[in-house]
Amino acid sequence: MKMRSHMCGQITLAEVGQEVTLAGWVQRRRDHGGLIFVDLRDRSGIIQIVFSPDVNEEAFHLAEKLRNEYVVRVVGTVMQRPAGLFNPNISTGDIEIYVEKLEVLNASKLPPFFPDEASGVDESVRLRYRYLDLRRPEMQENLKLRHEVTKTIRNFLDRKGFWEIETPILTKSSPEGARDYLVPSRIYPGKFFALPQSPQLFKQLLMVSGIDKYFQIARCFRDEDLRADRQPEFTQIDLEASFITRDEIIDLMEEMVSEVFDKTKGIKLLTPFPRLTYQEAMDRFGTDRPDLRFGIELVDVSDLVVNTNFKVFSEVVAKGGQVKGINAKDCAKFTRKEIDELTKQVSEYGAKGLAWIAVNEDGVRSPIAKFFSEETISAICERMSANPGDLLLFVADKPSVVAASLGYLRVEIAKRLGLIIPDRFKFCWVVDFPLFEYDEEEKRFVAMHHPFTSPMDEDIELFDSDPGKMRAKAYDLILNGVELGGGSIRIHRRDIQEKMFKTIGISAEEAQDKFGYLLEAFDFGAPPHGGIAFGLDRFIMLLAQRDSIRDVIAFPKTQSSACLLTKAPSEVEPKQLKELHIKTEIGANNRLQEKK
RNA sequence: GGCCCGGUAGCUCAGUCGGUUAGAGCGCCUGCCUGUCACGCAGGAGGCCGAGGGUUCGAGUCCCUUCCGGGUCGCCA
Numbered sequence: 001m002k003m004r005s006h007m008c009g010q011i012t013l014a015e016v017g018q019e020v021t022l023a024g025w026v027q028r029r030r031d032h033g034g035l036i037f038v039d040l041r042d043r044s045g046i047i048q049i050v051f052s053p054d055v056n057e058e059a060f061h062l063a064e065k066l067r068n069e070y071v072v073r074v075v076g077t078v079m080q081r082p083a084g085l086f087n088p089n090i091s092t093g094d095i096e097i098y099v100e101k102l103e104v105l106n107a108s109k110l111p112p113f114f115p116d117e118a119s120g121v122d123e124s125v126r127l128r129y130r131y132l133d134l135r136r137p138e139m140q141e142n143l144k145l146r147h148e149v150t151k152t153i154r155n156f157l158d159r160k161g162f163w164e165i166e167t168p169i170l171t172k173s174s175p176e177g178a179r180d181y182l183v184p185s186r187i188y189p190g191k192f193f194a195l196p197q198s199p200q201l202f203k204q205l206l207m208v209s210g211i212d213k214y215f216q217i218a219r220c221f222r223d224e225d226l227r228a229d230r231q232p233e234f235t236q237i238d239l240e241a242s243f244i245t246r247d248e249i250i251d252l253m254e255e256m257v258s259e260v261f262d263k264t265k266g267i268k269l270l271t272p273f274p275r276l277t278y279q280e281a282m283d284r285f286g287t288d289r290p291d292l293r294f295g296i297e298l299v300d301v302s303d304l305v306v307n308t309n310f311k312v313f314s315e316v317v318a319k320g321g322q323v324k325g326i327n328a329k330d331c332a333k334f335t336r337k338e339i340d341e342l343t344k345q346v347s348e349y350g351a352k353g354l355a356w357i358a359v360n361e362d363g364v365r366s367p368i369a370k371f372f373s374e375e376t377i378s379a380i381c382e383r384m385s386a387n388p389g390d391l392l393l394f395v396a397d398k399p400s401v402v403a404a405s406l407g408y409l410r411v412e413i414a415k416r417l418g419l420i421i422p423d424r425f426k427f428c429w430v431v432d433f434p435l436f437e438y439d440e441e442e443k444r445f446v447a448m449h450h451p452f453t454s455p456m457d458e459d460i461e462l463f464d465s466d467p468g469k470m471r472a473k474a475y476d477l478i479l480n481g482v483e484l485g486g487g488s489i490r491i492h493r494r495d496i497q498e499k500m501f502k503t504i505g506i507s508a509e510e511a512q513d514k515f516g517y518l519l520e521a522f523d524f525g526a527p528p529h530g531g532i533a534f535g536l537d538r539f540i541m542l543l544a545q546r547d548s549i550r551d552v553i554a555f556p557k558t559q560s561s562a563c564l565l566t567k568a569p570s571e572v573e574p575k576q577l578k579e580l581h582i583k584t585e586i587g588a589n590n591r592l593q594e595k596k
Numbered sequence: 597g598g599c600c601c602g603g604u605a606g607c608u609c610a611g612u613c614g615g616u617u618a619g620a621g622c623g624c625c626u627g628c629c630u631g632u633c634a635c636g637c638a639g640g641a642g643g644c645c646g647a648g649g650g651u652u653c654g655a656g657u658c659c660c661u662u663c664c665g666g667g668u669c670g671c672c673a
Contacts (some may be wrong), residue, residue, distance in 0.1 A: 032632065225671060516627070
């Protein structure tokens, strides 16, 4: 005897006349006194079941007690609906079940919200009762999509000869990169494991092991502040291959991403994806992850304004800064208030001001026009392809501030102009990243990607003379302004790796202490290798067209890294702390003791 | 760590210049109802205004502190 014979959404006209057994949740009850309709829901969909005293008196009276979210099992006959009573809103709208037997498997308290109205409910309530939130078809679709994407990727990589291999979750803390989550060791007092920020070093060791091609759907942990697209634990599609070039990896990944889009969404992507160098991306879009769904590129006008009377511009250029602008098409109608608003927004990126020129049919409107000759203004307009109706926005500062400010502005303007089309997918690769960036706070170079990234062969000689100029064999895959994945060809020689550590200020002793096992492995015949890691959560978020990765993770954490469902993190028993040789400063264990 | 937005009924929100008894929609409960599908009709219940302190004759409203949620910069691939 089976619990059920069909899923609710599976039943069609073909089953009319059959007796079926269904189980699911009461989505809604419509009680007409002498006739009761219930929408029965399971993962597959909704079907209307009908209780009538003419069919079964006992079931009918039991149905009067049903409430939303009760779990029931019904036995009944599939009937075609009478003419004119078709419900076009559900896939089973042309049939219904006449119930002969009703069994309440479990009652439900009144839930804080119903699955069919959850989209407007505050996210904290949804997270607290995540199991109710996940009853929503919309959320189930996201989880299903996630399943299908990982399944497609597993099949693809398997076909290409990659082996799925697990790497440790309890591992060694390392300097560089994000803050580690630590796990105290009971057996080694005062010592700690760290949760992996990524399987980076293990996958490199697998290459040294001769595995040749590895992948993993890997959970990663980073103890940093959160965003809509960042969780403290997240999932990477992580892969690595030996004897492979950058272009081979790029080709392979384009094929993989195309297959995922095709199989899960039926979208055919055009390959190869465009490639931009890091410098080009920064120059044209002000960011290393440009959204290519719209134009509005940054234009450098430094040379046009360096010798003008507008000191704000000329002095910045003279001091080695730059003046760049964007053309906000048809935005000349922006009010002072709107421009002030934009000015305030770019100030968050360090811009000290936002200069503007509104181009009209009969000339320009601009607080800075009086500083420029007519020739200068027309030269600026020409270079920025300005037409009447356009608004030119300028930021003058050091290059990093100009890029950040205008990079933000071009997206903001595109949003306001409705240029961002949600269901368009514009990929690009960004390549030729700098190997290092200078950390002003720590007064040293840090690895831009990570310290295991290989420099370009022709840049290796710059290690001693000008590390800031070195470029990396690194590449990022960008989709609609979101960094989807990043990887590199790695260092596989001990001498290069040691130079790398030295350049970022890691002493030989520290390198030995933290990464000795990797350096040692390089001594035993490490093959050239490289790989890439994709942010699976972001990938699904973009495919599902959601704004937050929380919507594609079954049990995500809040912005302050808490789980509202389990109330983690939480205090632990004093005994547990004692076993771990840990004393906390805030005396959490004392409070626990007092409660007992 | 900084900045911004929010927290009022189960849910979504309104609440004017500080004023007397804090409202709406949905939901919920009870009754009626044999073709609804956001069923309908009638009636009813439901509030620590996030918490603490202050100003005031009087605070949901003003001030301070704090907690929680979201966004963002820093941070983080």
